[in-house]
Amino acid sequence: MFKIFTLALVATTLLGCSNGEISMQDRSAQPCGDKPNCVSTQDSREEFTLAPFTLTENASLDDIEKAALSLGRAKTGDKEQDYLRIEYTSRVFRFVDDLELRIDGNTLIVRSESRTGHSDFGVNRKRADALREALKQAGLI
Template sequence: MSACSGSPPDNLGVTDGRLAACPDSPNCVNSQASDTRHAIEALPLKGTPEQTQAYLKALLKDEPRALLVEEAPGYLRAEFSSKLMHFVDDVEFVVGAAGVDVRSASRLGYADFDVNRERIEQVRQRLNQ
């Protein structure tokens, strides 16, 4: 089953305040994207940026099949795996003074049936509670 997980791409992380652009495939969303296919609204803060990052970290810990793999001030990266085939999606959060930029992308394949978009919208709902 681990063959479906792939390796993390080398373009993850923040470069000059920006997350990696989405590939041409529809299996990625990014709050910094300008095209409608990949664009998603940034997440709101829940308190201060530090409080928001702590809250996001707690949300990730509660998510089934999610693993926090990187944490730095203002940055979180998690890997989400699908239940059956263990496909892995890389999810990144950049927490700043104006909100949380986010990128969620499938490692393998082309289409994701909007799984990445729905995941971020669920995080948004949980932040708004």
Template sequence: MKYIIGIILVFMTFGCMSAPKDLGVKSGKLSPLKTSPNGVSSQTNQLEKLVDPLVLDIPTSNAKEIIKKACESYGKHKIIKESEDYLYVVFITGTMRYRDDAEFYFDSENKVIHYRSQSRIGYSDMGLNRKRYNTLAEFYYKNKQ
């Protein structure tokens, strides 16, 4: 039994830690969230996972720099991909070093920044992705003026 539990823990720690393959913007949309309650998005129809998009009323390049600073101030993270209208960041939690994938889509046509963040493993994130969104959004609004 201990052997089986050990294998499961190793698989959960390393096997499930790889980045999702379906991230990015397709036809103006970020990927849909999984059904588990461990993520939030500004483009979901699941009300319990819905967050407001951020208002993009400054130049996109300035907004992106503020978002990058917000991520830096939040804690351990790594920018994985960046383009003119997209930012993909992996946040790494403290003790267990879980990875959460966060995406920002700078939709200049609609003047909003869409957000999606989901934990790679586990069923519940204990509200961490929503708390992170709130912290990043607060930083963004304080510093964009």
């Protein structure tokens, strides 16, 4: 029994560590795949879609980054002129989710997806909703 527990603990630790920093391509404009671990403003399917985020005139990528980082357990993964990727790490198993944000005119494209696993139990949708609230509180949408 102890061997099984030890093996499970080692596997979980290694799996959690494998989700660390990796090079990612910009997928902000792509719809989600077929796994229920993603939400996007660019996807029209009911289970994956997010309502549009319309930015105010004074919204900047730096301000959006501050709001996204305020959601906790987050760090900036990539930041370019109008693109931002924030990495969120789960507390227990250290799974990583990517929140991709792109400013397109007065619209914020939002895509949040888990890197591993099939289902996220609604975590990415909750994160997108929390981001919407943080952006409203900051006067950015």
